[in-house]
Amino acid sequence: MKSIALLCCCLLIPACGNWSNDDLEFLNAMPDKESLRAKIPTGTTGGLSGEGTRRDALAIGERSKLYSDTRGASDQFNGLLNFLLRALDFVRTLPPTTRTSDSRTWGPWDDSENPGFQFRVVIKKASDTQFVYAFQHRLKGGEFFDTVTGEFRPTPTLRKGKGGLTIHGAGATQLKDGKLFDTIEKIEMAYVTDQLPVTVVMKMTARPGQPLTTLEYGYQENADQSGGIGFRTIGTDPNVIQLDTGTAWLSSGAGYGVATVIEGTYRGATHFECWDASFNTSYVKQTWPGGVELGDPATCVTVSGFPRP
Amino acid sequence: MSPGPRERSRAARHLLALLLLALPAQGQDGWAPLPAPAPAAASGPIRRFALVAGNDEGGSGTRELLYARDDARKLHAILMRVGGVREADSMLLLNADADDLLTALGELERQAKDARAQGDRTSLFFYYSGHAKDGALRLGKSKLPMESLKARLAQSPADMRVAVFDACHSGTMTRTKGVRRAPAFEVESDATRAAKGLVILTSSASDEDSQESDAIGGSYFSHHLASGLLGDADRSGDGKVSLGEAYAYAYERTVADTVESAAGAQHPTFSFDLAGNGDLVLTDFAERKEGLRFPASSPAGTYFLVDPKGFVVAELSKVLGVERLVALAPGRYFVKRRLPDRLRVGEVSVSAGQLAVLEESDLKDVAFADDPVKGVERNLVYGRHWSIGASGSYQYVFDAPLSRGGYFPSSPVIGIDTTFHNAFGKGFGVGIDGVYGFANGTLNTGVFSTPYRYSLLSVGSTVLYEWPDGRWVPYLGVRLGLNIMGREFPGTGLPAQNYQTFSPGAVAGIKLRLSKRFSISVRGRLHYLLYNVDQVRNFGYLELASVLNYEFRD
Numbered sequence: 001m002k003s004i005a006l007l008c009c010c011l012l013i014p015a016c017g018n019w020s021n022d023d024l025e026f027l028n029a030m031p032d033k034e035s036l037r038a039k040i041p042t043g044t045t046g047g048l049s050g051e052g053t054r055r056d057a058l059a060i061g062e063r064s065k066l067y068s069d070t071r072g073a074s075d076q077f078n079g080l081l082n083f084l085l086r087a088l089d090f091v092r093t094l095p096p097t098t099r100t101s102d103s104r105t106w107g108p109w110d111d112s113e114n115p116g117f118q119f120r121v122v123i124k125k126a127s128d129t130q131f132v133y134a135f136q137h138r139l140k141g142g143e144f145f146d147t148v149t150g151e152f153r154p155t156p157t158l159r160k161g162k163g164g165l166t167i168h169g170a171g172a173t174q175l176k177d178g179k180l181f182d183t184i185e186k187i188e189m190a191y192v193t194d195q196l197p198v199t200v201v202m203k204m205t206a207r208p209g210q211p212l213t214t215l216e217y218g219y220q221e222n223a224d225q226s227g228g229i230g231f232r233t234i235g236t237d238p239n240v241i242q243l244d245t246g247t248a249w250l251s252s253g254a255g256y257g258v259a260t261v262i263e264g265t266y267r268g269a270t271h272f273e274c275w276d277a278s279f280n281t282s283y284v285k286q287t288w289p290g291g292v293e294l295g296d297p298a299t300c301v302t303v304s305g306f307p308r309p
Numbered sequence: 310m311s312p313g314p315r316e317r318s319r320a321a322r323h324l325l326a327l328l329l330l331a332l333p334a335q336g337q338d339g340w341a342p343l344p345a346p347a348p349a350a351a352s353g354p355i356r357r358f359a360l361v362a363g364n365d366e367g368g369s370g371t372r373e374l375l376y377a378r379d380d381a382r383k384l385h386a387i388l389m390r391v392g393g394v395r396e397a398d399s400m401l402l403l404n405a406d407a408d409d410l411l412t413a414l415g416e417l418e419r420q421a422k423d424a425r426a427q428g429d430r431t432s433l434f435f436y437y438s439g440h441a442k443d444g445a446l447r448l449g450k451s452k453l454p455m456e457s458l459k460a461r462l463a464q465s466p467a468d469m470r471v472a473v474f475d476a477c478h479s480g481t482m483t484r485t486k487g488v489r490r491a492p493a494f495e496v497e498s499d500a501t502r503a504a505k506g507l508v509i510l511t512s513s514a515s516d517e518d519s520q521e522s523d524a525i526g527g528s529y530f531s532h533h534l535a536s537g538l539l540g541d542a543d544r545s546g547d548g549k550v551s552l553g554e555a556y557a558y559a560y561e562r563t564v565a566d567t568v569e570s571a572a573g574a575q576h577p578t579f580s581f582d583l584a585g586n587g588d589l590v591l592t593d594f595a596e597r598k599e600g601l602r603f604p605a606s607s608p609a610g611t612y613f614l615v616d617p618k619g620f621v622v623a624e625l626s627k628v629l630g631v632e633r634l635v636a637l638a639p640g641r642y643f644v645k646r647r648l649p650d651r652l653r654v655g656e657v658s659v660s661a662g663q664l665a666v667l668e669e670s671d672l673k674d675v676a677f678a679d680d681p682v683k684g685v686e687r688n689l690v691y692g693r694h695w696s697i698g699a700s701g702s703y704q705y706v707f708d709a710p711l712s713r714g715g716y717f718p719s720s721p722v723i724g725i726d727t728t729f730h731n732a733f734g735k736g737f738g739v740g741i742d743g744v745y746g747f748a749n750g751t752l753n754t755g756v757f758s759t760p761y762r763y764s765l766l767s768v769g770s771t772v773l774y775e776w777p778d779g780r781w782v783p784y785l786g787v788r789l790g791l792n793i794m795g796r797e798f799p800g801t802g803l804p805a806q807n808y809q810t811f812s813p814g815a816v817a818g819i820k821l822r823l824s825k826r827f828s829i830s831v832r833g834r835l836h837y838l839l840y841n842v843d844q845v846r847n848f849g850y851l852e853l854a855s856v857l858n859y860e861f862r863d
Binding site for chain 1: 759
């Protein structure tokens with residue numbers, strides 16, 4: 001009997017690996033950076049290389065300022081995504097540290113980017129149709145605090161579904177590369193990736209005393225690779241308390257944008273700008289006193305779901 | 310010039326005859342031939358007992374023999390059929406230890422004593438094939454000193470004891486008394502006083518190894534002893550083989566077959582401690598009339614009688630103008646006679662209780678290359694040798710399909726293997742192998758579906774037992790494999806996964822020999838597969854393969 005038990009042990013001990021269908025379900029709940037990333041046409045020549053040299057004066061045939069601003073903002077948004085979700089790339093290469101029937105935990109591990117800190121990723125199955133997750137850090141020996149929390153409702157299509165996440169500024173700002181969050185209380189995101197149009201919305205809430213109190217972001221991607229981005233800023237400047245900015249584009253790159261003061265002294269002031277497939281301005285119209293109208297409005301394209309003014 | 314074998318043989322026979330005539334008469338009862346030819350006053354019913362033992366194993370410091378048990382089986386069958394031994398009066402011990410042997414000997418001695426008490430004359434035939442070393446028979450891990458066994462046999466209550474030892478250095482048994490390393494001895498055939506006492510035959514001298522032959526599928530000595538007992542040793546042509554005839558035959562053939570072997574010539578020996586005299590008939594097939602008759606007109610030459618499994622059952626040295634009989638058991642046999650430039654072969658069938666007659670017209674000429682029995686010659690089967698194989702198979706996993714939430718997919722598998730045949734004794738082999746499998750499919754986790762690429766690498770070691778006696782070679786074995794499985798989900802962002810586990814299983818198959826070296830086989834492996842990541846699950850898989858083998862044999 002003893003030898004049989006020993007044989008069984010010998011056979012059991014070497015069985016190992018990360019072969020798990022359940023792990024895949026949990027991993028599926030984590031956000032897909034590629035799905036959330038803002039994809040703005042860039043052309044085939046990498047035409048934004050001159051971003052830093054755009055001119056202040058508007059001129060037909062020059063690189064569109066509104067496009068450039070939108071592209072810059074989307075790049076910053078994508079960079080923020082990378083920062084938030086970079087741990088995913090690391091976690092996906094490793095089997096969970098702890099498995100329970102309704103949770104998986106990766107870590108805690110030392111955070112090489114933030115000496116003195118440890119981090120872990122916890123995913124729980126809240127129900128058959130909902131997963132919740134948290135990226136957590138702690139000072140070694142301390143209590144874990146949330147840096148990112150989220151939830152995901154999967155669909156039969158891998159990594160597609162509805163989800164949301166919140167970046168907790170109080171936690172993120174403790175990290176070396178989280179200084180951005182010194183002025184941000186939290187960032188909330190929601191996304192729908194299982195159907196077209198893919199939509200991603202984000203709301204950033206500033207800490208009290210900041211000139212910009214709220215930044216809202218919306219991104220939509222259509223089936224024909226046309227799409228649009230919208231920004232809403234709410235601040236303390238009495239002239240421009242709320243400014244809504246929206247841009248839209250075709251898959252060719254041609255598009256248009258409009259910025260409108262919604263609230264403030266300049267309420268109603270609108271800047272409308274169209275650009276061609278080379279991202280050069282083809283039409284500009286400003287509605288405030290002294291504003292200009294340049295170019296031919298007939299050059300402006302139309303993007304479904306994003307009406308022009 | 311030194312005398313040749315024939316001259317030496319004649320001289321020794323004369324010497325033995327003189328020795329036996331000079332023996333003092335020590336008893337009233339005596340050994341009688343079968344059937345007893347001695348005068349009625351000196352003989353009555355004779356009851357024959359036989360203890361036949363074969364042990365392939367000799368314990369530490371010895372290498373397992375290949376044919377000791379086979380030799381014992383063969384001799385036992387001959388004694389039962391034509392040796393006048395009743396089944397109830399015989400014992401066949403295979404791989405038994407020393408205690409078992411002595412216990413069996415004691416039982417037969419008790420029976421012999423009872424028979425004598427009832428007025429029967431008795432004989433005891435003791436045969437041992439196996440290891441002997443340092444003055445002791447080696448029966449597995451146990452030892453039995455030869456001197457004590459010899460003393461025991463000398464005191465045995467049977468009137469006549471014949472002990473045959475086919476073992477290395479078995480000449481130790483005959484070293485002390487009456488030993489002869491000679492081609493023949495004779496017991497006077499017209500004696501009127503039946504012999505009593507002990508005769509010991511050994512397969513080799515005390516300083517010689519006893520050799521086995523893959524070509525004949527047994528030890529040289531036992532093979533020729535058996536062949537002689539079946540009829541070839543019947544020089545007198547009376548349908549009986551006496552002890553003297555059997556020994557002379559076995560001696561000549563054993564020496565002739567081993568003289569050019571790497572181990573050197575092997576010289577059987579004999580010793581005797583006899584009182585009285587009389588012909589010691591070991592087998593009698595004159596009245597049974599069952600076997601194969603070679604008419605006087607059959608051409609001279611050496612005939613090989615081969616059973617369907619390829620065993621050379623008997624040989625016959627035929628002289629033109631003399632009828633010969635070989636007491637074959639009922640069955641079908643190949644007959645083969647070697648001519649200078651070709652073979653003459655045929656088939657005969659021996660029926661129970663009947664004598665088949667081999668007519669020369671039943672044979673046909675074939676080239677050496679077309680020898681119909683060469684494909685199953687034992688030297689091609691039982692010798693230790695390597696083989697390699699390439700296989701194509703399908704591995705069916707006893708699990709739900711991955712498209713319905715399973716873990717491991719079924720997949721086609723290719724592999725290579727190498728086997729060391731007869732590594733631990735006749736039929737026992739050990740092998741190592743490696744297989745690689747692959748599959749594509751769709752995994753359904755229950756929440757989502759995703760395509761995957763699956764791969765399997767398994768390396769394993771197998772211990773198997775083959776029955777290599779014919780063209781079809783079935784085999785069974787056990788295998789322990791290390792299975793390394795992996796799957797990838799290309800383009801999905803999901804991480805690759807892997808799993809490793811030891812997997813014990815059983816192997817069964819059958820091989821068909823196509824030629825001397827090539828064979829094909831159908832093989833099945835049934836394995837246990839443990840899964841313990843998400844939960845502990847007990848899976849299994851069945852792998853059905855076709856294999857092409859190449860064997861490295863001379």
